[in-house]
Amino acid sequence: MTSSARQTILSRLRERTSQPASQPPDFRVMNTRRWSLEDGIERFIAQQASVHGDVQRVHEPDLATAVLSRLHQAGAHRVLIAPSQGLRDALVTRAQNIDFQGYDQKVEAWQSELFHQTDAAITSCHAGLADTGSLVVIPSPEEPRLMTLAPPLHIAILPVSRLFSSWYQLITEEDWTGPMPTNTLLISGPSKTADIEQTLVYGAHGPKALTVFLVDGI
Amino acid sequence: MPQTLQQSHNSAINFQPQVKSALANTQLRGNFDRAMTGLMHKRTMAFADWDLEALRDLGQAIRQQSLRQLPDLLEQLERQCQANGIQVHWARDGDEACQVVTEICQQRQAKTVIKGKSMVTEEMELNAHLEQRGYTVLESDLGEYIVQMAKETPSHIIMPAIHKNTAEIAELMHTMTGVEQREDAHYLTDQARQQLREKFMQADVGISGVNFAVADSGTLCLVENEGNGRLTTTTPPCHIAVTGIEKVVPSLTDVAPLLSLLTRSATGQSITTYVNMISRPRQPDEKDGPEAVHLVLVDNGRSDIYQDEELAETLQCIRCGACMNHCPVYTRIGGHAYGTTYPGPIGQVLMPQLLGLEQTPDFASASSLCGSCGEVCPVRIPLPSLLLRLRREAVDGDRTRASTVPGHGSKRSNLESLIWAVWRLVHRRPGLYRLTTRLASQLRALSPKRLGGWTRYRSAPKLAKTTLHSAMNNRSKRQQP
Amino acid sequence: MSQPVILYPNKPEKVYLFGTCLVDLFYPEAGLAGVDLLEREGIEVIYPQDQTCCGQPAYTSGRSDEARAVAKTQLDLFPEDWPVVVPSGSCAGMMRHQYPKLFEGTEDADRALKLARRVWDLADFLVNVCQIQLTDTGEPTTIALHTSCSSRREMGVADSGPALLRQLNNVTLVEPAKVAECCGFGGSFAVRHADISGAMATDKVAALTQTGCDRFLSTDCGCLMNLAGVAKKQKMALPGEHLLSFLWHRSQPNREA
Numbered sequence: 004m005t006s007s008a009r010q011t012i013l014s015r016l017r018e019r020t021s022q023p024a025s026q027p028p029d030f031r032v033m034n035t036r037r038w039s040l041e042d043g044i045e046r047f048i049a050q051q052a053s054v055h056g057d058v059q060r061v062h063e064p065d066l067a068t069a070v071l072s073r074l075h076q077a078g079a080h081r082v083l084i085a086p087s088q089g090l091r092d093a094l095v096t097r098a099q100n101i102d103f104q105g106y107d108q109k110v111e112a113w114q115s116e117l118f119h120q121t122d123a124a125i126t127s128c129h130a131g132l133a134d135t136g137s138l139v140v141i142p143s144p145e146e147p148r149l150m151t152l153a154p155p156l157h158i159a160i161l162p163v164s165r166l167f168s169s170w171y172q173l174i175t176e177e178d179w180t181g182p183m184p185t186n187t188l189l190i191s192g193p194s195k196t197a198d199i200e201q202t203l204v205y206g207a208h209g210p211k212a213l214t215v216f217l218v219d220g221i
Numbered sequence: 222m223p224q225t226l227q228q229s230h231n232s233a234i235n236f237q238p239q240v241k242s243a244l245a246n247t248q249l250r251g252n253f254d255r256a257m258t259g260l261m262h263k264r265t266m267a268f269a270d271w272d273l274e275a276l277r278d279l280g281q282a283i284r285q286q287s288l289r290q291l292p293d294l295l296e297q298l299e300r301q302c303q304a305n306g307i308q309v310h311w312a313r314d315g316d317e318a319c320q321v322v323t324e325i326c327q328q329r330q331a332k333t334v335i336k337g338k339s340m341v342t343e344e345m346e347l348n349a350h351l352e353q354r355g356y357t358v359l360e361s362d363l364g365e366y367i368v369q370m371a372k373e374t375p376s377h378i379i380m381p382a383i384h385k386n387t388a389e390i391a392e393l394m395h396t397m398t399g400v401e402q403r404e405d406a407h408y409l410t411d412q413a414r415q416q417l418r419e420k421f422m423q424a425d426v427g428i429s430g431v432n433f434a435v436a437d438s439g440t441l442c443l444v445e446n447e448g449n450g451r452l453t454t455t456t457p458p459c460h461i462a463v464t465g466i467e468k469v470v471p472s473l474t475d476v477a478p479l480l481s482l483l484t485r486s487a488t489g490q491s492i493t494t495y496v497n498m499i500s501r502p503r504q505p506d507e508k509d510g511p512e513a514v515h516l517v518l519v520d521n522g523r524s525d526i527y528q529d530e531e532l533a534e535t536l537q538c539i540r541c542g543a544c545m546n547h548c549p550v551y552t553r554i555g556g557h558a559y560g561t562t563y564p565g566p567i568g569q570v571l572m573p574q575l576l577g578l579e580q581t582p583d584f585a586s587a588s589s590l591c592g593s594c595g596e597v598c599p600v601r602i603p604l605p606s607l608l609l610r611l612r613r614e615a616v617d618g619d620r621t622r623a624s625t626v627p628g629h630g631s632k633r634s635n636l637e638s639l640i641w642a643v644w645r646l647v648h649r650r651p652g653l654y655r656l657t658t659r660l661a662s663q664l665r666a667l668s669p670k671r672l673g674g675w676t677r678y679r680s681a682p683k684l685a686k687t688t689l690h691s692a693m694n695n696r697s698k699r700q701q702p
Numbered sequence: 703m704s705q706p707v708i709l710y711p712n713k714p715e716k717v718y719l720f721g722t723c724l725v726d727l728f729y730p731e732a733g734l735a736g737v738d739l740l741e742r743e744g745i746e747v748i749y750p751q752d753q754t755c756c757g758q759p760a761y762t763s764g765r766s767d768e769a770r771a772v773a774k775t776q777l778d779l780f781p782e783d784w785p786v787v788v789p790s791g792s793c794a795g796m797m798r799h800q801y802p803k804l805f806e807g808t809e810d811a812d813r814a815l816k817l818a819r820r821v822w823d824l825a826d827f828l829v830n831v832c833q834i835q836l837t838d839t840g841e842p843t844t845i846a847l848h849t850s851c852s853s854r855r856e857m858g859v860a861d862s863g864p865a866l867l868r869q870l871n872n873v874t875l876v877e878p879a880k881v882a883e884c885c886g887f888g889g890s891f892a893v894r895h896a897d898i899s900g901a902m903a904t905d906k907v908a909a910l911t912q913t914g915c916d917r918f919l920s921t922d923c924g925c926l927m928n929l930a931g932v933a934k935k936q937k938m939a940l941p942g943e944h945l946l947s948f949l950w951h952r953s954q955p956n957r958e959a
């Protein structure tokens with residue numbers, strides 16, 4: 004059925020012979036969204052703050068302490084972190100009462116635990132975007148998709164060197180044409196909804212809190 | 222003509238009575254007035270530091286360019302998706318699309334389906350179709366969840382439950398799910414979160430819409446705030462994405478500006494919480510995500526609209542809802558009064574083309590042509606001009622003329638034609654015009670006090686003692702005796 | 703494409719006045735005030751007696767043939783290259799922006815386009831072409847202005863009304879809530895969709911009343927008739943007047959207060 008549907012639709016579309024006049028796209032306006040590094044950092048922090056994202060700027064040697072204190076503040080006991088995450092060892096040696104574990108089995112094996120019993124996840128980021136205060140996250144076998152979605156607290160580690168002005172800048176500089184990873188995400192703040200009479204509520208279906216560690220010196 | 226739609230709207234939409242009751246509902250009018258006023262303000266603020274007109278030019282150019290290459294882009298999208306392991310299906314109309322989805326559900330021996338927000342599945346009435354076949358279907362967007370619980374349809378394409386206030390939602394959730402009846406959006410949202418988390422884990426199939434389908438990478442972009450869209454497309458073992466064929470763009474570079482326009486126009490956000498780009502099913506080394514991803518490309522009247530160069534601009538729409546947020550008519554009557562999937566200006570332009578002018582006889586005329594919709598549309602769809610075009614189609618004198626608008630000519634009446642013939646006669650003969658108008662102003666004492674709907678709300682206007690023609694005539698006589 | 707920048711002509715010796723049928727029948731004093739203002743600026747006003755209607759009622763009802771037939775007779779009335787000024791926003795919009803579409807592909811396309819380029823909103827013409835300077839000779843008063851949707855969005859001349867009123871020292875200009883929202887007139891819309899139109903007009907009258915103004919002004923006779931009609935029916939003390947009439951009355955030097 005759908006092969007004939009395909010034919011019908013495509014040939015119907017191709018029946019149109021005249022093409023309306025239109026202007027070629029002029030992308031210059033997208034390049035006006037550029038910031039210097041310091042302005043970009045300021046904007047990134049302000050934009051995250053406007054959507055309840057919390058950004059802490061730290062130097063690399065202080066990162067583990069800062070992350071731990073955030074975890075303690077949240078009362079987290081069970082925290083997901085990729086085994087290859089550089090920070091992991093420093094956290095494990097210093098933390099008391101926190102169980103760090105990898106997302107190391109297929110979700111089917113532990114879905115309920117993942118959804119109900121993990122308190123936080125620490126993930127890396129591909130990039131940060133100053134314009135919208137977004138994280139660019141590319142899930143991987145070590146940092147799967149639900150890591151940034153199921154636990155109530157998401158902690159993201161973003162090197163200052165990975166801050167771009169805008170998504171457009173990132174896409175054009177890295178040439179995001181052609182094949183893409185299984186999943187790519189832009190994340191801006193914790194999940195939210197305003198579906199009940201326009202009242203903004205954070206923690207809709209995903210994380211209730213997002214903390215970004217913006218790290219100098221990685 | 223799409224089957225499902227025809228079945229459900231086999232008689233004309235009862236617009237006028239629906240309007241009357243909507244206008245009489247002060248609660249509803251208050252809800253819409255507050256919400257739309259806030260949304261308009263937020264949109265203005267969100268574009269404050271942009272060259273908005275240049276960005277709208279770009280948005281328009283991208284959508285027009287994409288549509289120009291539509292069949293090629295669809296084939297490229299299909300190739301890329303298939304190369305990525307996404308199965309692609311085509312459906313000529315809503316019914317066929319429902320069947321495609323049902324067959325996938327059958328193959329997977331699914332029982333429960335969870336859905337992210339998708340207007341095209343509303344258009345094809347997918348929920349009813351699946352429920353009739355014994356599937357449990359649950360909407361997971363909070364607004365859709367509320368609307369589904371109330372057995373209603375969305376009243377806005379972005380904010381489905383905007384017609385309800387907190388008190389109404391608290392009562393509904395209390396009755397339907399047994400939670401405390403607390404007028405507290407935080408409490409209610411949290412309850413819904415808990416109820417739905419279980420459902421996400423149990424669902425066999427997740428169904429979502431698509432905001433942009435990217436041809437050169439085979440990527441499906443979904444834009445949302447709640448995370449329900451991500452859960453819908455990640456947790457169940459099978460994900461079915463359903464989209465209208467017009468949503469395809471050449472590459473991600475094109476998505477960036479459209480995204481900037483979409484979220485700011487819709488809710489005044491510089492970006493949504495999540496922009497979710499899905500390009501393939503779960504790979505062998507990956508630990509979550511659906512093992513199967515399907516893409517259903519739905520035509521449902523779009524390829525017909527595509528044939529008409531002017532009306533094809535309708536297909537540029539990125540479904541941001543700004544035209545309804547800024548529409549003085551929508552703001553007063555709300556989305557349900559329209560009785561169709563898409564309300565507001567875009568609905569008034571799109572629905573007559575999908576359902577036919579006979580089914581939607583009041584849509585094209587229900588506008589003061591104030592131009593607000595056209596002024597805000599991020600992709601510059603000339604909505605007022607398209608409404609005018611549909612008005613012309615409605616009274617088209619030649620019903621045999623080829624037209625992409627079903628039911629063209631259906632509103633042409635002999636009485637109206639006669640009135641316009643007289644109007645034309647008088648206004649083409651200056652002497653006759655001057656005579657008639659002079660007589661009218663001399664006999665102004667006799668002018669009617671009641672003029673149909675006009676005088677329901679207004680006093681009848683009074684003709685002046687003398688016409689401007691006479692006054693100017695006297696004036697020039699005085700000046701040149 | 704974005705709205706092009708408006709390029710105004712130099713101040714001419716003469717202009718044509720296209721009065722519009724609503725002014726002709728209901729607000730002739732507004733047309734006359736426009737003539738008086740222009741003449742005071744040293745411009746001779748030509749009023750072709752054969753003018754009738756711009757064709758808008760038929761055009762917005764989808765009756766293009768009838769609209770074109772009537773519009774065509776107007777094309778003949780302005781033979782010289784003088785500007786054509788129009789005292790009502792939506793008719794100006796019809797002639798300036800819709801005539802080229804209405805006549806597209808017909809033998810009159812060229813003529814229609816040439817005429818369209820010469821059409822101006824009269825109030826805007828006073829500001830941007832005449833660069834009029836008004837002296838207020840009236841008592842202090844508070845005024846709200848309703849700019850029509852055509853003036854605002856189709857013609858893009860929403861600034862001209864306030865620019866004129868700000869020249870009057872004794873006039874306090876107040877802005878109603880939702881100033882840019884439509885008043886609900888919309889020609890046949892007010893009859894076909896009387897309830898929606900009535901709701902819009904009622905809200906607009908309430909917003910105007912809430913400003914506490916002594917009267918409201920508009921440059922569009924449709925809006926004026928609509929809003930004044932609602933105010934009168936509701937027995938509200940909200941007199942309405944055409945902007946041009948108001949400007950003329952307030953700015954006559956030998957006017958007795």
Ligand code: SF4
Pocket residue numbers: 486537538539540541542543544545567594597598599600601602
């Ligand atoms: S028509 Fe324009 S404004 Fe309306 S929903 Fe579509 S894109 Fe948005």
